[in-house]
Amino acid sequence: MLSKKTQYAFKALMYLAEKKDEGPVLIAEISKKKKIPLKFLENILLELRKGGVLDSKKGKGGGYFFAVPPSTVYLAKIMRMMEGPIALLPCVSLNFYERCKNCDESFCGLNRVMSDVRDASLGILEKRTVADIAGI
Template identity: 85%
Template sequence: MLSKKTQYAFKALMYLAQRHNEGPVLIAEIAKKKKIPLKFLENILLELKKGGVLESKKGKGGGYFFAVAPNTVYLAKIMRLMEGPIALLPCVSLNFYQRCKNCDEKFCGLNKVMGDVRDASLSILETRTVADIAALSL
């Protein structure tokens, strides 16, 4: 299940993607239009900035905008920035792998099934972009 943090990140990014050519957007505008608590949104946007997805401009005419084109920002990247691993078990994670305690992965049926779940999820999340979901929400 997606956390509120990730849901809000996607909502904010969709809003920014729909206004991509209009220049920077104020945090307060995003918060109001998408009904996201302002302080929570500030932290989310800062994480997205640190992750190289967004940039910001201070002062008059300032706000947040995409650092790269929205059609190059894959959903998997956003999920990893907000949630960490996409895999449901640490032993099948591609980027955050950890061996499970007291488990032999070679003989673990759960490991194999969760690997399939991860692959199915990634086949979608690594091919769909923020621009794609923004276009679907118009």
């Protein structure tokens, strides 16, 4: 299940994608239009900026905007930035692998099933972009 943080990140990114040709967008506007708590949104947008997805401009006419085209921002990247691993078990994560406690991975049927789930999810999330979900 996606966390509220990730859901809000996607909502904000979709809004920014729709407004991409209009210049920087104020945080307050995104918060109001998408019904995202302002303080929560500030932290999300800051993470997206640090991750190279967004950029910002201060002062009059300032706000947030895409640092790269929305068509190059894959959903898997955003999910990893917001939540960490996409895999449901740490022992099958590609980027955040951790051995499960008290488990022998060579005999774990759950491990094999969750690897398939991870691969199926990534097959979609690594091909779809913010532009896709924004319908632009």
